[in-house]
Amino acid sequence: MLKSKMNPRVFWGASLIIGALLAAALIAPGASDYAFGHAQDWVIATFGWFYVASVAGFLLMVLWLAIGPTGKLKLGPDDCEPDFPYLSWLAMLFAAGMGIGLMYFAVAEPVQHYAAPPEAEPGTFAAAREGMVITFIHWGVHAWAVYAVVGLSLAYFAHRKGLPLTLRSGLHPLLGRRINGPIGDAVDIFAICGTLFGIATSLGLGVAQINSGLTYLTGLPSNAWVQVGLIAVVMGAAMVSVLTGLDRGVRRLSELNLTIAVGLMLFVLIAGPTGFLLKAFVQNFGLYLDQFFQRTFNLYAYEPRGWMADWTLFYWAWWIAWSPFVGMFIARISRGRTVRQFAAGVLLVPTGFTFLWMTVFGNTAIALDMGVAAGAITQAVQTDLSTALFQFFEYLPGTAITSTLAVILVAVFFVTSADSGSLVIDTIASGGADDTPRWQRIYWCSMEGLAAALLLLAGGLGALQAATLVAALPVRGDHDPADRRAGAADVRRRRRARDRHRAAAAGRAGQAHDGPRPSPGHRPPDRAAWPAGHAGGRRRPDGRRHGDRRGDHPRGRGGADRAPSRLGRLHLAADRRVPAPARPVAAGGARGPAQRGMAPDGSGPGGAPSGRDRLHPRPDRGRNPRRPGQVATGMSR
Template identity: 65%
Template sequence: MFKPFVINPPVFFGALLTIGLFLAVGVVFPREADEIFASLQSGILTNFGWLYLLAVGVVLAAMLLLCLSRYGSLKLGPDDSTPDFSFPSWIAMLFAAGMGIGLMFYGVGEPMTHYMAPPTAEPGTIPAVREAMSVTFLHWGIHAWAIYAVVGLSLAYFGYRYNLPLTIRSGLYPLLKDKINGPIGHAVDIFAVVGTVFGIATSMGVGVTQINSGLNFLLGVPISVPVQLLIIAVVTGLATISVVSGLEKGVRILSELNLVVAILLMLFVLVVGPTAELARDFVQNLGLYLDSILLRTFNIYAYEPTPWIDAWTLFYWAWWISWSPFVGMFIARISRGRTVREFLTAVLFIPAGFTFVWMTVFGNTAIFIDQTVAGGALGTAIANDLSVGLFEFFTYLPFPVITSTLAVILVAVFFVTSADSGSVVIDAIAAGGETQTTIMQRIFWCAFVGVVAACLLLAGGLDALQSVTIASALPFIFVILALLWSLLSGMRADLAQELSRTESALTPAQPAAGVTWQRRLAMMLKAPTEADVRTFIDKEARAALEQVARELTNRGRAATVEADEAGAIALRAPAEGVRDFVYGVAPASHPVAMLTPLAAGKPDLRYEARTYFSSGNRGYDIMGFGRDQLIADVLVQFERYLLLVKSPDMQLLHAAPEHAPGT
C-alpha cells in the first residue's frame, strides 16, 4: 500500500516555490542568467559583506567561550543519555559531511591560486607563500566549523534535552515560544531548506567539474556540460541507493571508508613529497594562522577595497552559512548523548586540525613543485582551470594514474555522502522535524537536489551556483544569530537548575511507608522482569500520580496524568511562561554486571521503573516504592520545581512538552 508523504505543507511548498523562482531565471532567461546572478552577488557583497564577517566573528567567539565555560558540562540529551555512535564513527561522519568535496577540489588549487595572486603580497614570492597558506587556513579552519557548531548545538540541545522536533525553528523556542509553529517558524525552516539545497548544489557543481576533469585526464572524456549532467545523474542515483539503506548503514560506512582512503592518499603525498619541509611548513602555517586570526576575522579591506575578499573570504562564509542547516542538523542527529564541551571540542578542532594537515601536505607540496621541477607550469595550469589542479599535481609524483583514479573515487564518494545526508536533512526540515519519513520522500529530495545542480550548471556553471549560494545565505545570517541568543538563554536556565541540584542532590525521597527492609533485600537479590516493571507502573505509579493530580487540580493547579504506547506514565502540571512540571515514570533497562548476586539467574538485562522530568535531569529507579512513598517523591520534586521556576534564569525558558525517554 502506498504510504503518503509526511510534510509540513507551508515549508515544503514554500521552499519549492522559492527555489523554483531562482531556477526560473536560468530556464526562462538562459542568456541573461549569468549577468543576473553576477549582479545579485555583487549587490549583496557590496552592501552586506561586512555583516557576513561580523556575524561569523561573533559566532566563533561565542562557541569558544561556551566550550571553555561551565555550560560545557551540560548534555545533549537527558543527563543519563549515552552517545549513539562510537567516537571514531562520529568523527568520520563529521568530516565527510562537512567539507570533503571542497578539500579535494581546493587542496591544491587554493594555496596555488593565492600564491600566484595573493591579497596584498607580491605574487610568487616568499611573502606570497606565507599569505597563501594563512588565508587558506582561515577559510577552512574553525570559522567554518563554528558556523556548523552553533546550528548543530542548538538543534541537538533543544531536540534531545527537551524533545522538541529536530528542525531549525526549534532552536528559537526560548525567543519565539509558540510562534515557532506559525509564519515565523515556517519562514525560518524555508530559509534553511533553500540554503541547504543551494549549498549542496554548489558542492555538487564543484565535485562534478573535478570528476569531469579527472575522467578527462584518465580516459580522455571531454570536458563539457552534457558529460557533467550525466555525472550528476549517475552520482545522484548512487546517493539514492545510500539514502534507502539508511543513515547508520549508508552514510556511516561510506564516511569511514572515504576517510581511510583520504588519509592514505595524504600520507602518500607526505612520504613522496618534501617530507621534512612539510613538517616545518605545518608549524609555520599554524603559527601564521594563529597570529593573524583576529585581524583576518574582521578584515574586510575597508580602506583598500579589493575584489579578492568578495571572491574568496565572503564567498566561503556564505557557502558555510548556506551549508550550516545541513551540516548542523546532520551532526545534531549523530551527537545525542555528548556533552556541550565534547561536542564543541570535537566539532571545532578535530576536522579543522585534519584540514590544516591536508592543506599543508597538498598546498605546500604543490608550491614546492611549482618552484622547482614544474618551473611555473603547475601554476599556469591551475590558473587556466582550477578543477584540473589536483590531477596536474599528481603528474609530478609517482604513480599518477593510480593516485588520480583514487582522487576521482574519493570525490565521487564525497559527492554521494553529501547528496545522501543532505537529502535526509532537507527531508526532516520539510517534514517538520519528523525523521521517520517514507523512502520515496527521501528519494524525492535526493533527486531534486541533483536537478537543482543541473539547472544551475546550465544557467551559468559554477559562477551561477556560487551567486545563488551567497544570496540564499543572507537571510540565514539573522537566523544563526537568533539561534545563538536562544541557545544561551536555554543553557543559562538549565545551569541555574544544575546549580540548584548540586546544593540539593537529586535523589528519590526516603521511604515514607510500605517497603520493609526484608522486601528491599528480596528486590536486591531478585531482578524484576519487564512484566513486573510494567505492572508496577500501570498500577502503583498510576494510582499515586492520579491521586496527586486530583489534589493539585482541587487546589487550583490543573494537572493531568498521561500515558503513552511505550508504557510510560507522567503527571503534568502546565505552567504559563515557564517549563511545565513533569514527573514521569518509564520502563527502562540496562545490562547487569557479571559476578553479582543477580548474575546467578543469568538475566541479560536489569529492568527498572525510571523517573524522568521536563528538564532532562537524570532519573532514578523507583521500582518497588509503595504508594505513599511515590507521592512523597513527587512532592519533593514539585517543591524543587517551584523553587527553580521562581528564579529569573528559569523564567527565560518555556520548554515544549516532554515525552518519555527512550529505553
C-alpha cells in the same frame, strides 16, 4: 496510495519555490546571472563588516559555551549515551562539513594566493607563507564555528527539550510558540531551498572535477552532457545510500571516505618533500596563531581591496549559507554528547586534519611550482581549477594510481554530500520525523540531482552560487526588532502563567495534606482562631505544631523569651497606633469587591489577600496583610 509523513506547507511550498527558481535559470540564464551577481556584490559590499563581526561572534560564543558551566550539559537526557562511536561521528561531520571542497581547493587555493597574494610580492617565499596562512584562516575554526552554532542550538532544543529537529526550533527563544505557525514554515522552506541549491552547486563542482579526472585517465570528453550522465550515476549510488539510512549507508561511506583521504594524504606526504612539509606545517600553524586576530577582524577598511570581497567575505557567506544543512546534520548525529565534547570535536579535530591536508597538498604544489614544474601548476590553476589536482599528480610517482584514487574520493564525497543532504531536507520537510517513507527521501535526492543537471545545462551554477550567498544574510538571525519584542513578551507571558499554575498547585496540595498553609507574602491567622480539630499538623508536647518555628511573639521568631528583632520592634510600634475604622461590608448593592467578600483594598475576609494578591503582593501594603489593630508600615519581613 503512497503513505506520507510530512508538513504539507513546507514540503510543497519548498518544491514550488525550487521549481520556480530552476525555471527562471533555464528560461533566462543570462538575466539570472546578472541579477544574482549584482545582488551578491551589493550584499558583500554593504554587509561585509557584518559577515566578519558575525563569524567572530560565533567563534567566541562557541568557546564560551564549551569552557563555561554549560560545557557539562548533555545534548539529550542525562543518562543517554552517544548514538555513534567517536571516530564514526568525526568521519560523518567531516564528510558533511568540507567534502568536495577539500579535493577541489587543496591545490588550487594555496597556489592562487601564491600567484596573486593581497599584500606580498607574487611568486615569492613571502607570498607562499601568506598564501598558506590565508588558506588556514578560510578553512579553519571560523568555518566550523558557524556550523557549531547552528548545530549546537538545534541539538539542544531537539535532544534536550524535545522540539522537532528543524531549523525553526533554533528560533524558539525568540519566537516562542509562533515557530509552529507560518513564520516557522517560512524558516523551514528557506532552509530547504538554501540546502538544496547549496548542495547542487557543490555537486556541480564535484562532477566537473570527476569529468576532468576521467578525461585525464581515459580520454573521456569533457562537456555538459557527459557531466549530466555522471550526475545520474552518482545520484543513483546516493539513493541506495539514503535508503539504507544514517547508521548504515551514510556512516559506512563516511568512514570509507576518511580512510581513502588519509591514505592519499600520507602518500603525498611520503612521496613529496617530507621534511619540508613537516617543518612547513609547524611554521604555518605558528603564523596562523600569530595573525589570527588580525585576519579575523581585517576588512582592509583603510586601503580597500577587491581581494577581500573575492575571498574572505565570499568564504564567510558560503559557510553561513551551508550552515542550515551541516548544522542540522551535525545536530542529528550528536545526541548523547556533552556541549564541551561537541565543541571540541566540531572545532578542533576537523580543523587539525584540514590544516595538515592543506599543508601537504598546498605546500607540495607550491614547492613543485617553484622547482621542477617551473610555473606549470600555476598555469593549470589559472586555466581550469578542476584540472589543477591532476596536473599536480603528474609530478609525483604513481600518477595513474593517485589520479584514480582522487576520482574515487571525489565521487564518494559526492555521494556522502547528496545522501546526507537528502536526509536533512527530508527531516525538515517532515517536521523533524526520522522514520519517513522511502519515496520522500528518493524525491529529495532526485531533486538535488535534477537541480544540478539543469543548472549545468543552462550554465546557471554561477547565478545559483550567487543566490545562495545572498540568501545567507538572514540565516544569521537578522530579525525585525518588533519580532524580538513580541517574542520576549510571549516568553514573559508564558512564565507568568507557569508561575501562577505552580503556586495554585502548591496551594491545593497544601490544603489537601496539611490544612491552609501560608503562601509567600501572607501570614496565616493565629492558631487560636483555627477551629477545633483542624488538621493543621501534629502537635508537639508544648502544644505547637511540628514545623511551626514561630514564637509567641506576634512578629518575632524563636521562643517567647527571645527579644524581638529591629524589624519586630518596628512592627510593635506600628501595632500601638490607633487603627483606622474598618469599612463595613454591605450585604447587597452593586457588584464590586465588597460583593465578593473582599475589603476595599483588595484583601479577602479577615485581611487575607485574594488569590491574585497572594501571587503578586501589592508593594504599597508590604508582604504582610493588615490585621485588626495593625497599621501597614510599607516594610516587608
